[in-house]
Amino acid sequence: xxxxxxxxxxxxxxxxxxxxxxxxxxxxxxxxxxxxxxxxxxxxxxxxxxxxxxxxxxxxxxxxxxxxxxxxxxxxxxxxxxxxxxxxxxxxxxxxxxxxxxxxxxxxxxxxxxxxxxxxxxxxxxxxxxxxxxxxxxxxxxxxxxxxxxxxxxxxxxxxxxxxxxxxxxxxxxxxxxxxxxxxxxxxxxxxxxxxxxxxxxxxxxxxxxxxxxxxxxxxxxxxxxxxxxxxxxxxxxxxxxxxxxxxxxxxxxxxxxxxxxxxxxxxxxxxxxxxxxxxxxxxxxxxxxxxxxxxxxxxxxxxxxxxxxxxxxxxxxxxxxxxxxxxxxxxxxxxxxxxxxxxxxxxxxxxxxxxxxxxx
Ligand SMILES: C[S@@+](CC[C@H](N)C(=O)[O-])C[C@H]1O[C@@H](n2cnc3c(N)ncnc32)[C@H](O)[C@@H]1O
Numbered sequence: 001x002x003x004x005x006x007x008x009x010x011x012x013x014x015x016x017x018x019x020x021x022x023x024x025x026x027x028x029x030x031x032x033x034x035x036x037x038x039x040x041x042x043x044x045x046x047x048x049x050x051x052x053x054x055x056x057x058x059x060x061x062x063x064x065x066x067x068x069x070x071x072x073x074x075x076x077x078x079x080x081x082x083x084x085x086x087x088x089x090x091x092x093x094x095x096x097x098x099x100x101x102x103x104x105x106x107x108x109x110x111x112x113x114x115x116x117x118x119x120x121x122x123x124x125x126x127x128x129x130x131x132x133x134x135x136x137x138x139x140x141x142x143x144x145x146x147x148x149x150x151x152x153x154x155x156x157x158x159x160x161x162x163x164x165x166x167x168x169x170x171x172x173x174x175x176x177x178x179x180x181x182x183x184x185x186x187x188x189x190x191x192x193x194x195x196x197x198x199x200x201x202x203x204x205x206x207x208x209x210x211x212x213x214x215x216x217x218x219x220x221x222x223x224x225x226x227x228x229x230x231x232x233x234x235x236x237x238x239x240x241x242x243x244x245x246x247x248x249x250x251x252x253x254x255x256x257x258x259x260x261x262x263x264x265x266x267x268x269x270x271x272x273x274x275x276x277x278x279x280x281x282x283x284x285x286x287x288x289x290x291x292x293x294x295x296x297x298x299x300x301x302x303x304x305x306x307x308x309x310x311x312x313x314x315x316x317x318x319x320x321x322x323x324x325x326x327x328x329x330x331x332x333x334x335x336x337x338x339x340x341x342x343x344x345x346x347x348x349x350x351x352x353x354x355x356x357x358x359x360x361x
Pocket of ligand 1: 009010011012013014015032033034035038053054055056074075076077093095096333336337338
């Protein structure tokens with residue numbers, strides 16, 4: 001079956017790149033997002049304009065007009081993040097997802113495939129209960145996953161909730177939300193431990209990048225949260241999750257890269273000295289795009305060659321930033337996005353995969 005996907009909350013198109021990564025014969029027939037900057041980036045790369053509308057306003061007729069058999073969705077995570085208010089289905093930002101859950105029951109032909117991504121904690125939410133109850137009611141089988149790129153050989157921790165669902169059965173009554181049965185290991189392929197970060201860094205023979213992206217001293221001065229965990233080196237095989245606050249909003253939004261002083265002290269009691277002595281810099285947007293497996297250049301991860309036999313669509317489609325996007329805008333859209341390799345592998349094996357052992361519950 002040729003996949004005709006609708007990409008909701010499309011951002012810079014992480015799901016679209018995941019679909020290409022998966023090697024399945026498929027296209028995104030329409031994408032939807034409210035953010036003009038993300039949409040500019042999407043159009044720059046895919047040559048089509050996402051529909052810039054609140055998803056809670058999208059009607060069943062509009063959805064049906066695309067004749068799609070697959071929904072890809074990465075709704076806003078703020079209603080569920082552990083550090084937020086956790087208003088869940090009472091948060092206005094959950095409205096788009098709740099609307100889509102309702103639409104599923106109204107459509108003449110609900111999508112055959114559904115793929116959703118969200119933050120850790122979504123699995124405990126009422127929104128999750130509403131979603132999976134609706135899926136069971138409408139005859140879907142599904143799997144729920146918590147996975148990090150670290151499990152796929154990429155030195156970046158971005159643990160996320162994923163749901164893969166296929167409509168295979170008949171409608172059912174549902175009295176209470178289905179019990180959570182999370183899958184936290186990846187059964188389909190054995191990846192080596194993560195590569196060192198050095199493999200993802202831009203060459204910097206003149207020290208130009210170290211200068212441009214140097215962490216400003218006031219950024220860390222007097223920060224009590226400044227700790228060794230914030231610093232990684234090119235030899236590290238792990239970096240922390242890059243969020244949309246990276247580079248402009250304090251600590252805890254992603255790792256700093258140490259560029260010198262590798263044998264010495266970490267100066268943790270004196271963050272300002274650490275910045276200077278350790279040559280701390282931010283990761284560049286290109287480096288983060290590589291860590292998120294966007295096909296920005298040859299240093300970004302690529303799908304395995306073993307996919308070649310069943311690839312019927314273009315395997316990878318390149319990614320670039322529109323030249324007029326500022327560095328902060330690039331960091332923001334990347335922080336909102338996803339890891340295209342994890343998404344692509346889940347699509348390949350768990351969503352579209354046929355007959356693999358141990359597939360969906
Ligand atoms: C978690 S991000 C998804 C990012 C995307 N997967 C990517 O690869 O960049 C959520 C996206 O949903 C968009 N969004 C939030 N609420 C929306 C709504 N009600 N209607 C349309 N888009 C919305 C935001 O602009 C943001 O780009």
